[in-house]
Amino acid sequence: MPPSSRRKKPRVVLFAAAVALLATASWLMSMGDSSPPGSAKRQVEFPKSPRTSEWQRIESRRTYQAPSPTQAAEEEIIDQPLRDPLLYALASGPGETRVVIEANALRHSPLGELMIDCLRPQESQEFTRLQERLGIDPLADLDRVAMSGSAVVLTGNFGRLNWEEFEEASDSRAHGDAGTIFQPRSDAGAVAAVWRDELIIFAPEAGAAEEAIDRIEGRLQAEPALAEGESYGEVYGRISVEQLVALMGLEQDELAGRLRSAAKEVDLHVDASGDVAISADIRGPRGSELDDLGRSLAGAISLARLEARRQGEAELAELLDFAGVQRGEGQFTLELALPLELIRRHLQDACGGPVALGLEE
Numbered sequence: 001m002p003p004s005s006r007r008k009k010p011r012v013v014l015f016a017a018a019v020a021l022l023a024t025a026s027w028l029m030s031m032g033d034s035s036p037p038g039s040a041k042r043q044v045e046f047p048k049s050p051r052t053s054e055w056q057r058i059e060s061r062r063t064y065q066a067p068s069p070t071q072a073a074e075e076e077i078i079d080q081p082l083r084d085p086l087l088y089a090l091a092s093g094p095g096e097t098r099v100v101i102e103a104n105a106l107r108h109s110p111l112g113e114l115m116i117d118c119l120r121p122q123e124s125q126e127f128t129r130l131q132e133r134l135g136i137d138p139l140a141d142l143d144r145v146a147m148s149g150s151a152v153v154l155t156g157n158f159g160r161l162n163w164e165e166f167e168e169a170s171d172s173r174a175h176g177d178a179g180t181i182f183q184p185r186s187d188a189g190a191v192a193a194v195w196r197d198e199l200i201i202f203a204p205e206a207g208a209a210e211e212a213i214d215r216i217e218g219r220l221q222a223e224p225a226l227a228e229g230e231s232y233g234e235v236y237g238r239i240s241v242e243q244l245v246a247l248m249g250l251e252q253d254e255l256a257g258r259l260r261s262a263a264k265e266v267d268l269h270v271d272a273s274g275d276v277a278i279s280a281d282i283r284g285p286r287g288s289e290l291d292d293l294g295r296s297l298a299g300a301i302s303l304a305r306l307e308a309r310r311q312g313e314a315e316l317a318e319l320l321d322f323a324g325v326q327r328g329e330g331q332f333t334l335e336l337a338l339p340l341e342l343i344r345r346h347l348q349d350a351c352g353g354p355v356a357l358g359l360e361e
Contacts, residue, residue, distance in 0.1 A: 044322055044337040046279045047269035050232040058084070058228045063198075066218030083224070085199055086155050088215040090148035090225035091208075098148040098225045099237030099268065104156075106234045107139055109272040110340055118351035135162035146237075148225060151212065152202040159197040179213035181206055235270035244280065255296060262289035275322075276338040287330035294332030298325040318342065 050058065062082035090098045106112045116139070131137055136158065143156040170182040175193070182192040183206055193201040193209035195216060203209040214220035230236060239247075244266045245256045264284040271277045284290050305320035322337035 044275050044277050045271070046277045046335045046337070047233040047236075047271040048279065050229060054232045058231055061086070064216065066216070068218075080218075083216075084228065084231075085195065085216045086144060086146055086153060087224035087226055087228070087231075088222065089153045089195070089199060089201060089212040090146055091151065091212075092148075092223055092225035095240055096149055096225075097237070097239050097243060098146065099235065099239065100144055100146040100226065100231065102143075102234045103145050104140075104143045106272055109234060110274060111272040111276055111343060114340075114344060114347055118347050133162060135160045149208075150204050151208055153212070154200045154202075155198055157198070158194070158200060161197075175210055176213045176217045176219065178217070179210075181209055230267065233269040234272040235268065237268055239266050239268055241266060244282070255293070255300070258289065258293050258296070262286045262293055275340050276343070278334075278336050278338075280334040281331060282334065283331040285330075290330065290332055291327055294325050294327045297332075297334070301325075315342065 061084040064085050065080050065082050068080050086100070090100075092098065107116065136142075136156075141157045141160075142154060144154070146153040146155075169186070169189070170184050170192070172180055172182050175181045176195075179193055179195045182194070184191065190202040190204060191206045191209050193203070193213055195201070195213055199216075201209050201212050203212070211220055215222045226237060241260055241263045244263070245259055259282075262284045263282050265282075267281040267283075269279045269281075271279075282290065282294075301320065301323060305317055305323075308317040308320060319336070319338065319342070322335075322339070324333075324335040326333040326335060
C-alpha cells in the first residue's frame with residue numbers, strides 16, 4: 001500500500017486493555033514485600049531474563065535494515081544490522097518512561113483468556129461494529145502497544161485498516177522512506193504517523209512523530225529505547241522513580257524521600273504466562289542507601305502482612321505471601337505475584353459468575 005493511502009484510527013480497543021493491565025500492575029506493586037521462607041503457598045517464577053520463546057520473538061522482529069549514515073543513498077546497504085522498528089520509534093531520553101505491552105501475547109495468556117471470557121467481545125454488537133469500522137480485528141491484528149513520554153506506538157498488521165473517517169479530518173504528507181504523517185485540521189486530537197503497514201504512532205505534535213520515523217530509518221542517530229535483552233514478559237520497560245513512588249502509594253511516606261534520593265532507574269517486567277508475576281528492578285548510584293531502603297521496605301510490608309492476617313483480610317494476606325524484596329549489589333528487586341485463581345474469583349463476581357468465565361464448579 002502506498003504511504004498516502006495509510007491512515008490511523010485512534011480508537012484501538014486493546015489500548016484500553018493495555019492500560020488496564022498497567023493499572024493491575026500498579027495495584028500489585030502497591031503491596032511489595034519480603035516474605036519469610038515457606039510462607040508462600042507455591043513457588044512463582046518471576047521474570048528475570050528472556051526465555052527461549054522470547055528470544056525467538058525478539059529475533060523475528062528484526063525486520064528493518066536502516067541505511068548507513070555515511071554512505072550515499074544509491075549505494076548498497078552494508079554492515080547495518082537488522083533492527084526492531086518499535087524499539088527505535090520510542091524516545092529514549094534520560095528519565096523518559098517507556099513501557100511495552102505485548103498485546104497479542106497478553107490476549108493469549110491465561111489472564112487474557114479470562115479477560116476475553118469476561119468481556120465476551122464476540123457476542124458484543126458494539127465490538128462487531130468496531131471491527132467493521134476499523135477493518136481489522138484488534139484482538140488478532142494488534143501485536144504490541146508501547147508508550148514513551150506522551151507518545152503511543154502500536155505495531156501489528158494494519159494493511160486492512162480503514163482510514164476514511166480520519167482522512168476527512170486530517171491532512172496527510174509523506175515523511176522519510178516509508179512514513180506518512182496525518183495532521184488534524186483542528187487543534188483537537190493527536191498527530192498520527194504510519195510507517196509501512198506495521199506501525200502507527202500517536203503523538204501530541206508532528207515533530208515527535210517525524211523524529212520517531214527518523215529514528216527508525218536511521219536519519220536521526222539514537223540508541224534503541226530498550227535493549228533487546230530487556231524485551232521479555234507480557235509487559236516490560238522503564239518507569240521513573242516518581243511513577244514508582246505513585247504506584248506504591250508512598251507519596252507522603254518517609255520512604256518516598258529515601259527512594260527519590262537513592263534510586264535512579266526502575267525496570268519493570270510482568271509475566272502473565274501463569275500467575276501474574278511482577279518484578280521491578282530498582283537501581284541507583286548509592287548502593288548502600290538502596291540496600292538500607294530495600295531492608296526498610298521488606299520490614300514495612302512484612303508488618304503489613306501480619307496486620308492483614310490479624311485483621312482477617314485473607315486476600316490481602318494471600319497477596320503479601322507472594323511478595324518479596326531481593327537485594328543485590330547497587331540495586332534491589334520488588335517482586336509480587338497475583339495468583340491466577342484469585343483473579344478468577346474476582347472476575348466471577350465482576351462478569352456474571354463461573355458460567356460466563358467457563359468455570360464449572
